[in-house]
Amino acid sequence: EVLLVESGGGLVQPGGSLRLSCGASGFTFSTYWMSWVRQAAGKGLQWVANIKQDGSEKYYVDSVKGRFTISRDNAKNSLFLQMNSLRAEDTAVYYCARVRCSSTSCFGDYWGQGTLVVAPS
Amino acid sequence: QSALTQPASVSGSPGQSITISCTGTSSDAGGYNYVSWYQQYPGKAPKLVIFDVSNRPSGVSNRFSGSKSGNTASLTISGLQAEDEADYYCNSYTGSNTLYVFGTGTKVTVL
Numbered sequence: 001e002v003l004l005v006e007s008g009g010g011l012v013q014p015g016g017s018l019r020l021s022c023g024a025s026g027f028t029f030s031t032y033w034m035s036w037v038r039q040a041a042g043k044g045l046q047w048v049a050n051i052k053q054d055g056s057e058k059y060y061v062d063s064v065k066g067r068f069t070i071s072r073d074n075a076k077n078s079l080f081l082q083m084n085s086l087r088a089e090d091t092a093v094y095y096c097a098r099v100r101c102s103s104t105s106c107f108g109d110y111w112g113q114g115t116l117v118v119a120p121s
Numbered sequence: 122q123s124a125l126t127q128p129a130s131v132s133g134s135p136g137q138s139i140t141i142s143c144t145g146t147s148s149d150a151g152g153y154n155y156v157s158w159y160q161q162y163p164g165k166a167p168k169l170v171i172f173d174v175s176n177r178p179s180g181v182s183n184r185f186s187g188s189k190s191g192n193t194a195s196l197t198i199s200g201l202q203a204e205d206e207a208d209y210y211c212n213s214y215t216g217s218n219t220l221y222v223f224g225t226g227t228k229v230t231v232l
Contacts, residue, residue, distance in 0.1 A: 102176075
């Protein structure tokens with residue numbers, strides 16, 4: 001069974017930092033792209049970042065570029081999101097997702113339950 | 122990259138069919154076969170129900186189907202059931218460095 005478990009969320013002052021973790025099990029972690037997606041309360045989903053299997057390629061939504069860093073440790077089946085210079089608008093539930101690629105496209109096929117990050121204004 | 126446009130809400134009676142639209146541009150929802158759909162219950166993680174416009178993952182009911190015409194993708198739920206009451210989001214790969222864009226989300230209500 002594929003299982004993704006996020007941790008590390010919490011309350012942080014604007015301008016502060018937080019590191020999210022996502023532990024993976026039930027699949028060969030090192031063979032999949034991984035994503036972070038967030039959702040503010042009562043709002044829609046927003047893709048945040050992606051990382052390639054070996055960490056050699058990383059992509060970010062414009063609003064977090066230069067502030068957030070996605071990384072992974074394949075030996076520990078873990079995905080991370082280092083969030084610096086946090087803003088009130090970063091307040092959201094953060095999900096990690098496994099990215100499955102078909103012959104045509106890539107999409108998140110399994111998601112964790114999320115971890116809440118609050119940066120009050 | 123702007124969010125894809127979905128209706129805020131769609132409703133139907135049990136047994137009916139409903140369709141949720143997802144409108145973008147030729148560079149996202151209209152581009153090739155990059156559209157996926159997610160179902161999300163309140164307080165829960167999203168669940169993949171359609172990928173590559175019209176493919177269902179294993180275990181997803183065949184009452185869910187997807188299609189695309191021009192720059193608009195659609196999710197149809199046939200034989201509507203109470204358990205289908207949830208939020209639904211489309212998602213598209215953009216092909217740019219901003220890899221993915223989600224739709225604005227649609228709340229499905231079963232009357």
